[in-house]
Amino acid sequence: MTPIELFTQGLGLQAPWRVSSSDFNVKDGLRLVLSCDETASLCCPQCGKPCPRYDATEREWQHLGFWQHATHLRARVPRVSCSEHGVRLVSVPWARPEMGFTLLFEAFALQLIKEMPVLAAARLLGVTDQRLWRLIHHHVDVSRSEQLLTRVTKIGIDETSANAKTPYITVVVDMDSARVVFATPGKDGATIEAFSKDFTEHGGDPTNITDVSSDMSAAFISGVNAHLPKAQITFDKFHVTKLVTEALDEVRRAEVATEGFAAILKGSRYALLRNVETQSEDQAALARVIALPQLHLKSGRAYRLKLAFQDAYRHCGDQGVTALRNWCSWARRSQLPDFLRVARTIRSHWDGVIRYFTSRLTNAVLEGINSLIQSAKARARGFRTVKNLIAMVYVIAGKLPFPQPSPRRHLLGQW
Ligand SMILES: [Zn+2]
Structure with a gap:
């Protein structure tokens, strides 16, 4: 030969x-x-x-x-x-x-940039990073333009930090396939309008969206009401729980600063804030002491409220609704202004909070994607432009049909 x-x-x-x-x-x-x-x-x-x-x-x-x-x-x-x-x-x-580039080169380059910063991949491949970025944008644009979103009915929305010039981008995830279907600069109501428009361009019908999981941001709520008219919002359990743990921390901090209470509350922060499952033995013992009703500690009352709140969330359907309603009246009677405020916030977002007991939706998938995005950002020491960051979000979490180099495939890669 x-x-x-x-x-x-x-x-x-x-x-x-x-x-x-x-x-x-x-x-x-x-x-x-x-x-x-x-x-x-x-x-x-x-x-x-x-x-x-x-x-x-x-x-x-x-x-x-x-x-x-x-x-x-x-x-x-x-x-x-x-x-x-x-x-x-x-x-x-x-x-x-x-x-x-040949198709096989493209496929290999796209595989590399999921694992390493674009600059490092560019060096390894012997091309400039600008050329590699052009390739990335090309693939994202082509793959997204062919993407059909007709079956999407449940979405999750969350913001993630971007860069100094554009502090946030909003990410929309299809809950059934756990993939990012849309990302855009900003975190206001206009981001939902932009999603609705993009969704229509990909064969989706905004009136088919039945469920949205998000935090209690007023901008997201009004955006959903205006542009996804049939959607019911579920306020993310983790965001709601955060209100309660923040209130607990406020109560504890104020009490530590009160004369005579510093000693007993010494080292109590993580003992009280941590979930029961992750407390050390010492932390669990300290939390049990602080929670004793006989001690009349405000931090103890706040801690018992936190445990009851987490317990309410373990129920389903009407039982959950009743447990949460009881919790709100306890919080209102607790004489702890921080908890009174949380109860008020929950009552004013009631439908979306209790929707969890039927929809069971949370932003857990988005939290996972968020940490992938942030670690890619850290690896790359930030992205020069938001456009690059958004392209990378699609590459990492969009599950776009990128070519995979395969030894069985024709060496030049045909698809
Ligand atoms: Zn022709």
Whole structure:
């Protein structure tokens, strides 16, 4: 077998394409020239109709390295003259039109950037990070433009921090498939309007959204009411619980600062704030002492309120609603202004809070995605633009149909 035959076979090329020459030197790496059979019949890339040849134009693509050496493919790609679509470049099996990389290179690069910062992947692949970012945006745009969201009915909404210029982006997740279906700058009501518009463009009907899980942000609530008219909101359990633990911490802090109470409350912060399951033995013992009713500690009362609140959330359906209603009246009678405030907030968001007992929706999936986004941000030491951050959110958590390099696939990667 000649080297030319070897490369043709190695690249999985089929007629009318073959490798016609190869050139290697240590400085520039490997360069393979591909050529198309002069007599082959060619088709219009748009309509697929056989068309006469018009001319040919020189193109080059970066392919996966030949060991440590850069590998480029070069070819004179024919153009055809279609009676309907004019002069068009024919499609080649190893690359997308107008892309400077082969498909296998793209697939490998996209796999790498899920695991490492774009700059590091660019160095490894021997390209600039700007070129890699262009590739990422191209893939995200193409994959998203083909995405159909007709089946999405339950969504979760949350914000995550972005950068100094744009402090937040809002992320929308399809609850059934646990993937990000939309991300946009900001955290106001306009983000829901933008989602509704984008959702429609992807075949979705905003009136099909039956459930939304979110925090109690007034902007999200009004956005959902205005743009997702059939949706019922479930306020995320973790965000509601946070109100209670913050109130507990306020009560404890005020009491520590009160004369005579510092000693007994020493080291009580994590003993009281931690969940029972994660307390150490010492913390559990201290919390039990503080909670003794005979001691008449405000922190003890607040801690008992927290335990009762968590207990209420363990119920389902009407039992949960009753338990939470009882909790609110206890909180109102507790003579702890911080808890009175929490009870008031819960009562004024009542329908969305108790919706949990039937929908069982929480933002747990979003919390997981959020930490993936934040660790990608930390790895990359921040993203230069919000556009880049959003593209990365789709790459990490959008479950977009990116090409996967596969040893069984045609070496140049066809899909
Ligand atoms: Zn055509």
